[in-house]
Amino acid sequence: MNTKNCPLIFSLLLCCLPFFASGQKAKADKLYKELGYKLAIPEYEKLEDMSLEEMIKVANSYRLNHQTEDAQLWYSHVVEQTDEPIYHLYLAQALQSNGYLKEAKQYYLEYHRMLGGEATDKRGELLAEAIDRIAEFKHSGVQVENETGINSENLDFSPAYFQDGIVFVSSRGTGGRKDKWMDENFMDMFFAEKNKDGSLGEPKPFSNELTTKFHEGPVVFAQNDHKIFFTRNQFVKGKRKNSKEGIMKQDIFMATKTGKKWSEAVSLPFNTVENEEVHPAISPDGRTLYFSSDRPGGYGHMDLYKVEFKGGHWGSPVNLGADVNTPGNDLFPFVHDDGTLYFASDGWGGLGGLDIFSTYQFNDTTWMRAQNIGAPFNSPKDDFGLILNTSGTEGYFASAREGGSGEDDIYSFKKGAPMADKQKKIRSTICVFDGEDNARLMGAKVTVKEVLEDGEVVTLDDDFVMRLVQTETENEYILKLKKDLVNYKDQSQPTYTTDENGEFTMELKEGRSYRFVAEKDGYEVAEEQLKVADLGSENNFCIPLDSKNCLMLDGITSNEKYRDKAVPGTTVTMINLCTGDELTVRSDENGEFSFPCLECGCEFIFKGEKSNFKSGAAELSTIGKDCKSGEVLAVNLLLAPVDKRELLFASNELRAGAVVELQNIFYDFDKYYIRDDARPDLDKVVELMKEYPTIVVELGSHTDSRGSKEYNQQLSQKRAEAAVDYIISRGIDSRRIIARGYGENQLRNHCADGVKCTETEHQFNRRTEVKIISNDEPGLEVKYIDNKPMRIDKAYFGN
Secondary structure, X not given: OOHHHHHHHHHHHHHHHHHXXXXXXXXXXXXXXXXXXXXXXXXXXOOOOOOHHHHHHHHHHHHHOOOHHHHHHHHHHHHOOOOOHHHHHHHHHHHHHOOOHHHHHHHHHHHHHHHOOOOOOOHHHHHHHHHHOHHHOEOOOEEEEEOOOOOOOOEEEEEEEEOOXXXXXXXXXXXXXXXXXXXXXXXXXXXXXXXXXXXXXOOEEOOOOOOOOOOEEEEEEEOOOOEEEEEEEOEEOOEEOOOOOOOOOEEEEEEEEEOOEEOXXXXXXXXXXXXOEEEEEEOOOOOEEEEEEOOOOOOOOEEEXXXXXXXXXXXXXXXXXXXXXXXXXXXXXXXXXXXXXXXXXXXXXOOOOOEEEEEOEOOOOOEOOOEEOOEOOOOOOOEEEEEEOOOOOEEEEEEOOOOOOOOEEEEEEEEOOOOOOOOOEEEEEEEEEEOOOOOEOOOOEEEEEEEEEOOEEEOOOOOEEEEEEEOOOOOOEEEEEEEOOOOHHHOOOOEEEOOOOOEEEEEEEOOOEEEEEEEOOOEOOEEEEEEHHHOOOOOEEEEEEOEOOEEXXXXXXXXXXXXXXXXXXXXXXXXXXXXXXXXXXXXXXOOEEEEEEEEOOOEEEEEEEOOOEOOEEEEEEOOOOOOOOOOEEEEEEEEOEOOHHHOOOOOEEOOOOOEEEOOOOOOOOOOOOOOHHHHHHHHHHHHHHHHXXXXXXXXXXXXXXXXXXXXXXXXXXXXXXHHHHHHHHOOOOHHHEEEEEEEOOOOOOOOOOOOOOOHHHHHHHOEEEEEEEEOOOOOOEEOOOOOOOOOOOOOOOOO
16 A cells, blocks of 8 residues: 555545535535435435534424424424523424423423513413313224324325215325435325225325325315315416416416316415415305415414405405414315314424314304314324215324324224213303392302304203205205204203392303393393403493382283183284383283283283284283292283184175275285285285185285286286185186286276375285175175275286
């Protein structure tokens, strides 16, 4: 060996080492700048002497690839050399994902302290508190299984329902281009059909038409799977669309399906070049799209937004607000049919990493504070992309939890009942007191309702109803399970009674609002609304009642002929002779009715009306009564039954040629259909003709004077025929009834051609009359009626 040249070679090596190191660093920095985090890691780790900046980049690269153990190691080195708060947060998050809860809490609180008490970022405090509450984040009765038939050693996540299976996103592939961020194949969409046993079959590529050489997915479907919204890189018609930094961002695209083919995907108009718009979700009615974005003006790195489709156009995205979004990442939304929004977040606190949360919309601008849905859906690792079936009893989600097939796996779950609301409940004391002397009131009734939207309330029980919902395909319906918000007035309301201390206790859900209606004999009914967030430290809420200068009345409607028989369904009107005011109620199934307040020092008249009964009346006075006594007044309203023969006819002998006008047979302008308010009187004709089978009648129809005489004649004939057809449809022989139109030939008032009249006056002329053609039933009588119509349709002008 020629040793003479060794010193020279050694000197050359020493000289070149800085250049090698400089080149190595430049290569690593270039990869990092181009978001090639996974590829940058080994290049940085080759450096013999790392700076703080380089250690931070290594730690960030591990974090952004969800390699929490390595991230923990490198952030622990970083925080030893810097007081920058954010790295304490990142270390805490890695520690929690790796199971070091005590240490994680310490760094969360350190992050909170470093930011200062006035900071808007409360993640340190929230996440530290969440560690103390981890035991509460449980959801029992749920079976979770890894869908091993579709999961690979790569990334498999974000399932979406499609036909008889799911479409999901995966980095499995056949080679080719790779994403430098994670050194994996670019994401593609795959479809797995459900097997007969409920498992998922072999995944297949979803659509060649929608696939590019870059990322596609996650997805959501609408219009019976004929429309797709999905995330994709801004790679349009073979050309990249880069941001100012040279990054090809991801945005939301849409395509429609015709036959078996998908149309060319189009970028939605609210997308931006400089920011990400990803993870679309669609509302049950298909009118609102939810997505995640890092656009300016949000609360954190990635926020949830919604955008509405109106008038054939997409509007401007609206941030969901601070009760949903955090200073961290809020991603992967899904909207269930009952209106619940599920999403993943690392900013609210939970078991670690991304956890799945739920919320719902309180009104057009406000969302309820997000709630962690607990284990087994959530784990110390990332959990996200939850979807539910219509009934909320089964679904899928993605997780990086231990024991999976690869990095992110898809899991299925089943449970015996719909997903339950896991919001924290606060035990509260509700009291009722006299507004004058502040004395607590025993025996007050308090009805409690939960407020969902402005002006709308529901009972505290989560009632669901099945509804048939029409799809965009003609005569096609799907069955959906929804919360019944429409019929809440018909539901029984939870009612509490105050005890000897004038109070009761109940549980209120955190973040909700409630309406309390309190009542007690001798007091005005009081209604108060409470936001649970406004409860004091003692969790008490008291309702004042003002004493009233009136007495309550309980009454009953009875049959005058049979005094022990009640007359349910009677319309009872109370007339206050002091003020002239009228108040109407209906007696219940026992014939009972009540009026909560009869003003003292006044006289009252009560009238009762019910079909097949003569009107009843009664008088009552509160003059001289002690309104502070709490006395409950009583009245028995007697109604005499009407003979069947008198239901339609009374006072004049029924004979051939006699004419009876039917009550309420009126017509809308230029129409001849039978209105709803006409059917009861036509039914009376049916009843009479069935009772007396020898009667033959003519139904004559009349118009008002507007329009030509020829046209009115034709219209009246059609109206008469419509009434006759209705009666025949009820079982009357067509030979016993004749239809005849009289046009405008028999007006009943001054409203002839050219005379200005009100709509009510014109409608008075549009009528149907019964004329007796023959009658073999002696002794029947007829009553002539000149009544006004019950309903005037102001929208119609003319016949």
